[in-house]
Amino acid sequence: MKKSILILAAVTVFFACKNNSKTNADKITDSKEETKYPSDILPFLDEWKILLGDGTYQDSLINYKKDDFFYVEHDGKTDWVVYKTPNSGVTSRTSKNTRTELGQKEHWIPEVGGKLTGTLKVQHVSISGDARVAASYSVVVGQIHSDEGHENEPIKIFYKKFPGHTKGSVFWNYEINTKGDNSGRWDFSSAIWGNDMSVVGSTTDSYPAEPEDGIELGEEFSYEINVYKGIMYLTFTSEGHKTVKFTKNLLKSDFSTKEEVPQQIWDLYAAIGRDGIERETAYAGEIQYFKQGAYNQTNGKSPEDNIVWYTGSETYNGDIAKQYANGCYSEVWFREATVGASTQPIQ
Secondary structure, rough: HHEEEEEEEHHHHHHHHHHHHHHHHHHHHHHHHHHOOOOHHHHHHHEEEOOOOEOEEEEOOOOOOOOOOEEEEOOOOOOOEEEEEEOEEEOOOOOOOOOEEEOOOEEEEOOOEEEEEEEEEEOOOOOOOOOOOOOEEEEEOOOOOOOOOOOOEEEEEEEEEEOOEEEEEEEEEEEEEEEEOOOHHHEEEEEEEEEOOOOOOOOOOOOOOOOOOOEEEEOOEEEEEEEEOEEEEEEEOOOOOOOEEEEEEOOOOOOOOHHHHOOOHHHHHHHHHHOOOOOOOOOOOOOOEEEEEEEEEOOOOOOOOOOOOOOOOOOHHHHHHHHHOOOOOOEEEEEEEEEOOOOOOOO
């Protein structure tokens, strides 16, 4: 009898130890899962540097994250890289807008080209701003930026949603590489789903009609920017929406005379006197690089000084925690992205 009791006790201790061992292993596994980095989700991050909304600059992104700006979230089925930035923080020398955004380390000219892709969902845009201002309630999720000359942008991909609307608009802007002085520069905006940038409210807090074919917050869409031999080929896809494609010559301007300036520009930019023309060769021979993430377009600057780009948003004197708590920020999630050499487009 005593022998049976001793055997039973030994077996009980054995399995208890075994179960404890499993529990410890599970804890270790859980701990590892809790420390996922953006580079675990997007392996191409060795090809990028980043500027965060608090002014932090980092040029080595392997096993790097920063809470509240650049980190990993799981939505129940997929891991996502989060880019989050307030309406007011610390930004780059060439912009008045904050960003948590990647900058490509490799640079190239349009004649050589390159390709950037991304699959994302916008989770939040600022709920404060002036509805008359074209840039209000918007965020740029991908772009090409010039690294010389005027340092203008051949493409910026925007998501914009007015407060109270369920659906927002996705559009892309082409900024002219201005001939001569850059003070007359402007962006021509093309709608993808929903409206282009020029559709604004009639007063500070009245909004245009909600776009029927727009994209909701949390709804996935994808883009491809493929610059091949100086021509920019754009493809935009989203489940349940039509696929939209564009081509744009980056070596020869469409806007080199006053007669070629689109009516959209006369209507939108007249108030700030921007009516420049583009140099005939556009961006030919000029060094470029890709950017991707959350480039917040809603800032706290006064609309009275610039009714196109100064959105008059609430910024709580730059207090980032208060901006996050009160909806004055942009947040974009990416689950897939690639960067590399251009490819010949399929006709």
